[in-house]
């Protein structure tokens with residue numbers, strides 16, 4: 001797997017130093033021994049991939065780190081990246097019974113990371129069935145978490161899986177999107193290297209865009225899994241948005257994660273207030289911007305980002321401007337930008353109305369739109385009897401099967417953009433459903 005384009009710059013790695021340092025081996029054992037091993041394991045229920053949390057923690061307490069990692073991988077092949085990227089405050093750790101006793105929840109994410117880091121550092125492999133035990137040949141379009149989980153599950157059970165990806169590196173947003181201080185691109189690739197060793201085939205630089213290409217895949221493979229995620233950032237539709245100095249949040253994050261942007265300076269204005277906007281604002285600060293504003297049309301209480309992400313963003317020094325909306329971007333002499341904004345007022349029905357005489361211009365160096373991703377219309381337009389609703393692929397919530405029984409789909413292109421762990425759960429469920437469907441055909 002190529003890592004040629006990843007940042008080697010130690011200053012950059014230092015700037016994006018990890019938010020949460022790993023546990024020492026001693027601390028991991030002490031923390032593991034705090035776990036009450038609840039029989040009903042609310043933590044496991046809260047995890048979309050249903051990792052056996054008490055099971056893997058018990059193995060850490062017993063010093064069996066490899067066994068612990070295998071327990072995690074049984075449920076979630078991307079257990080390493082999920083340990084770093086998952087919003088555990090609202091998932092497993094949020095469900096920990098320790099809250100009931102007014103005590104700190106078990107540090108499940110750090111324990112999971114401890115087991116997975118040990119596994120990857122040792123270069124262990126995942127136990128898989130002998131090749132071709134299962135007469136099933138599947139192609140996964142997109143190499144993000146959803147497809148990786150689908151392909152790995154099929155390989156683990158003895159089928160064949162090929163992943164086609166339009167970019168030069170796999171991982172989707174795990175590699176190109178999740179903030180570097182949570183999950184380094186190199187760590188995402190290390191995990192995918194393990195999946196490659198399982199026997200999953202990868203084809204990079206292949207973009208499936210037309211009906212003809214899908215027909216060709218239908219001829220070659222039994223089933224097609226669509227794990228294409230979402231598309232580019234939505235446009236602002238205001239004058240001047242294509243000016244030099246305007247870079248959308250996804251491009252900014254991918255550029256710094258692949259070492260193409262090393263620093264920013266001056267004043268940066270991020271437009272939007274979801275988790276992506278927060279990540280972009282934090283990145284701008286860490287890349288050196290002196291002042292970073294985040295402009296949101298609504299009130300603080302309406303903020304779509306997670307509370308803990310908002311708190312972290314304030315600690316990074318980002319300043320929030322509420323009830324403002326951009327109306328134009330004007331390039332100024334000397335390469336700076338003038339961002340015209342107005343105050344808006346929320347009406348009873350929730351709509352926003354610009355208020356008279358509230359225009360305010362911010363002089364800045366970079367504007368970063370972050371107002372949500374649009375769906376990948378190109379591929380989805382090539383419907384092949386796949387139902388598309390509001391730009392998202394309609395798929396069975398349990399199996400991921402679409403209106404065309406040979407097509408399954410999962411992850412962001414179905415749920416509209418959630419978490420890595422949701423995409424992993426979808427991919428795995430679809431793999432199991434494909435195996436069941438194939439067995440029914442050959443029975």
Ligand SMILES: Cc1cc2nc3c(=O)[nH]c(=O)nc-3n(C[C@H](O)[C@H](O)[C@H](O)COP(=O)(O)OP(=O)(O)OC[C@H]3O[C@@H](n4cnc5c(N)ncnc54)[C@H](O)[C@@H]3O)c2cc1C
Pocket residue numbers: 085086087141142143144145146147164165166167170171172173174177178179182206207208209227228229230250253275276279376379410411412413417418419420421423
């Ligand atoms: C900036 C940002 C930060 C995030 N941070 C977190 C976080 O901290 N924690 C968390 O849990 N979640 C986070 N998420 C959400 C998480 O990354 C996604 O939910 C998850 O990656 C979805 O996985 P996926 O496989 O559905 O799609 P993606 O990860 O988007 O992968 C889709 C892949 O398909 C490829 N592709 C698309 N179309 C084609 C085509 N036609 N042919 C070939 N290949 C194609 C794409 O290039 C891409 O590699 C974040 C999202 C963003 C945008």
